Amino acid sequence: MTIYLEAEAQPLRNTGSIRLYGAEAFEGMRRACLLTATCLDKLADLVKPGVTTQAIDDFVFQFAMDAGALPATLNYRGYMKSVCTSVNHVVCHGIPNDKPLREGDIVNIDVTFIVDGFYGDSSRMYLVGKVKRAAERLCEITYRSLVLGIREVKPGGHIGDIGAAIQDYAEGERCSVVRDFCGHGVGKLFHDSPNILHYGRRGEGVEMRPGMIFTIEPMINLGRPHVKVLPDGWTAVTRDRSLTAQYEHTVGVTEGGCEVFTYSPAGLDMPGFSAERLAEISA
Numbered sequence: 001m002t003i004y005l006e007a008e009a010q011p012l013r014n015t016g017s018i019r020l021y022g023a024e025a026f027e028g029m030r031r032a033c034l035l036t037a038t039c040l041d042k043l044a045d046l047v048k049p050g051v052t053t054q055a056i057d058d059f060v061f062q063f064a065m066d067a068g069a070l071p072a073t074l075n076y077r078g079y080m081k082s083v084c085t086s087v088n089h090v091v092c093h094g095i096p097n098d099k100p101l102r103e104g105d106i107v108n109i110d111v112t113f114i115v116d117g118f119y120g121d122s123s124r125m126y127l128v129g130k131v132k133r134a135a136e137r138l139c140e141i142t143y144r145s146l147v148l149g150i151r152e153v154k155p156g157g158h159i160g161d162i163g164a165a166i167q168d169y170a171e172g173e174r175c176s177v178v179r180d181f182c183g184h185g186v187g188k189l190f191h192d193s194p195n196i197l198h199y200g201r202r203g204e205g206v207e208m209r210p211g212m213i214f215t216i217e218p219m220i221n222l223g224r225p226h227v228k229v230l231p232d233g234w235t236a237v238t239r240d241r242s243l244t245a246q247y248e249h250t251v252g253v254t255e256g257g258c259e260v261f262t263y264s265p266a267g268l269d270m271p272g273f274s275a276e277r278l279a280e281i282s283a
Contacts, residue, residue, distance in 0.1 A: 020211030032120030033261035057096035122262035127272030153258035163200030217248030
């Protein structure tokens with residue numbers, strides 16, 4: 001049985017219950033997520049051939065310090081970087097290093113900032129120079145999957161509705177959905193209940209209620225869905241080394257539907273794509 005509780009009544013740990021946040025918390029999430037989205041906007045000019053992912057990490061750390069925020073990943077369960085940078089066949093949790101990005105790479109940059117105790121979590125794909133059409137298409141399909149998943153967020157709906165919308169579309173485009181990782185509750189905790197699967201059946205899973213806050217972050221592969229984690233304990237890659245892409249937004253369930261907290265203030269939700277193409281994909 002799913003238990004829903006007012007967020008203020010729960011300890012700051014994942015108890016398995018679903019937190020329902022109020023208006024003050026939604027305002028806190030707007031501040032945290034705006035800072036995260038603004039940082040991701042700024043990265044659009046930094047990501048180019050020859051730049052290292054460590055330079056990206058340095059930028060994100062300094063951006064957070066200048067804003068009086070904290071990077072949520074830094075020292076999280078032994079992770080020692082301020083951001084995750086996942087290049088080409090790296091599905092998620094790629095660790096920044098001194099290897100330069102190359103022309104034609106695609107890279108997911110995942111940023112989470114803590115602002116006044118609230119976690120703003122979002123990621124975007126970045127195109128490094130001119131990329132092949134297959135990579136562009138994968139990014140388009142992945143963002144469209146996210147858009148379709150967000151449209152399912154409303155009171156009375158079920159988490160399975162989100163997963164079904166993503167899975168139906170992505171597989172219809174001859175791509176696969178990664179099943180080893182998922183979205184998650186967020187707010188006053190980095191990772192909270194419920195898990196948000198990016199595959200599933202309509203009408204199944206936790207019922208959505210106003211006040212719930214969670215991420216939707218589909219990982220879509222050009223090849224098979226299978227992944228493996230490298231010996232560093234963090235970096236997840238596609239087993240067949242096919243390209244993979246991910247976009248992530250943090251959303252809150254409202255009385256009338258949902259609020260997306262992490263939209264780009266500069267309209268750069270898909271860096272490297274034109275505003276017109278973003279509008280087509282989001283329509």
